[in-house]
Amino acid sequence: MRTIAELEAIARERLDPAHYDYYAGGAGEEATLRANEREFHDRVLVPRVLRAVGKHELAVEIAGSPLSMPILVCPTAFHRLAHPDGELATARATAEAGTVFVCSMASTTAVEDVAKVADVLWFQLYFQSDRKFTEAVLNRAENAGARALVVTVDSAVRGRREREYRNAFHDLPPGLAAENMRDETGRVRDIEMPADLTWEDLDWLREVTNMPMFLKGVVHPEDARRAVAAGIDGIFVSNHGGRQLDGEISSLAALPEIASIVDGRVPLILDGGVRSGADVVKALALGADAVGVGRPVLWGLAAAGQEGVAEVLERLREETDTALALCGARNPGELTADLVR
Numbered sequence: 001m002r003t004i005a006e007l008e009a010i011a012r013e014r015l016d017p018a019h020y021d022y023y024a025g026g027a028g029e030e031a032t033l034r035a036n037e038r039e040f041h042d043r044v045l046v047p048r049v050l051r052a053v054g055k056h057e058l059a060v061e062i063a064g065s066p067l068s069m070p071i072l073v074c075p076t077a078f079h080r081l082a083h084p085d086g087e088l089a090t091a092r093a094t095a096e097a098g099t100v101f102v103c104s105m106a107s108t109t110a111v112e113d114v115a116k117v118a119d120v121l122w123f124q125l126y127f128q129s130d131r132k133f134t135e136a137v138l139n140r141a142e143n144a145g146a147r148a149l150v151v152t153v154d155s156a157v158r159g160r161r162e163r164e165y166r167n168a169f170h171d172l173p174p175g176l177a178a179e180n181m182r183d184e185t186g187r188v189r190d191i192e193m194p195a196d197l198t199w200e201d202l203d204w205l206r207e208v209t210n211m212p213m214f215l216k217g218v219v220h221p222e223d224a225r226r227a228v229a230a231g232i233d234g235i236f237v238s239n240h241g242g243r244q245l246d247g248e249i250s251s252l253a254a255l256p257e258i259a260s261i262v263d264g265r266v267p268l269i270l271d272g273g274v275r276s277g278a279d280v281v282k283a284l285a286l287g288a289d290a291v292g293v294g295r296p297v298l299w300g301l302a303a304a305g306q307e308g309v310a311e312v313l314e315r316l317r318e319e320t321d322t323a324l325a326l327c328g329a330r331n332p333g334e335l336t337a338d339l340v341r
């Protein structure tokens with residue numbers, strides 16, 4: 001199995017440089033993008049020994065969805081830029097790995113088609129000010145079989161991504177479209193960033209869907225507290241892979257305080273900078289119930305389609321399995337904060 005770094009190198013050769021930059025890049029000077037990975041390296045594991053870990057397991061359940069391992073695939077836009085099979089390839093590999101695929105609102109394959117090949121499907125939403133349209137998209141996802149809604153809240157406006165400006169990357173190539181943005185006339189709408197979204201709108205969202213609802217992009221402990229009070233079903237502790245607010249706290253650094261405030265009342269998913277099984281174990285030890293991966297999946301997809309995504313997910317599974325046992329834990333729930341310094 002190739003490493004994630006090897007797959008990224010292949011992806012970089014294969015991709016149009018503007019598309020590689022779109023995937024790889026972050027906002028501003030990319031300080032937060034780098035901090036996400038650095039934060040994992042700056043923390044070390046202090047494993048326990050002699051704990052009879054011969055029978056250990058990785059499966060977890062999050063908001064009623066079964067995951068064969070505490071790793072899910074984050075929503076990322078435009079998979080058909082990476083590979084002609086696009087989201088279908090990613091969803092198939094994720095189903096094979098037995099975990100959750102979060103379909104982006106900005107997928108280049110309609111959520112109904114993704115649902116046909118996915119196993120456990122969640123749907124990510126950018127709230128649109130046209131509520132009728134927003135409700136219609138949610139109905140499409142729910143009717144297709146999505147089992148949870150992930151509302152992205154870290155994107156009141158789009159982050160300033162210098163690589164996109166430099167490459168003048170504004171549009172998808174001909175033939176590709178954000179298929180969930182088609183209205184009843186078949187026209188594809190532009191995706192609006194939800195600048196005026198408030199907690200009250202979340203109440204409305206909960207009325208129009210039965211899916212459990214996650215907030216994605218929370219890093220302030222007070223927002224986590226408020227989310228729990230508002231009856232939210234789970235939180236993605238995330239800075240959008242460093243693509244929104246440059247200078248923002250790394251997601252791993254934000255996690256412990258949020259875990260302490262939430263205190264197990266709702267599941268926490270950490271994303272941003274997860275690149276190895278040791279990273280997964282560190283995040284779980286510091287309070288995450290699962291982690292999400294974004295770019296590694298895109299590198300696998302661009303390098304080798306469905307096979308490449310499968311390679312990334314299997315590598316992360318095997319590394320996590322090894323790291324868990326070497327830390328003296330028999331399941332993700334046995335990973336505790338004292339294992340990380």
Ligand SMILES: Cc1cc2nc3c(=O)[nH]c(=O)nc-3n(C[C@H](O)[C@H](O)[C@H](O)COP(=O)(O)O)c2cc1C
Nearest residue numbers: 023074075076077104152240241272273293294295
């Ligand atoms: C190319 C790309 C596109 C993304 N598109 C979305 C999106 O459509 N919706 C969303 O909520 N997050 C999106 N994200 C953020 C990811 O869901 C996730 O938070 C981030 O990639 C995690 O960091 P990592 O790439 O270091 O694993 C995107 C990230 C990347 C790299």
Ligand SMILES: CCCCC(=O)C(=O)O
Nearest residue numbers: 076077106155191240243
């Ligand atoms: C309009 C699509 C936005 C995708 C996104 O969230 C990202 O590029 O980070």
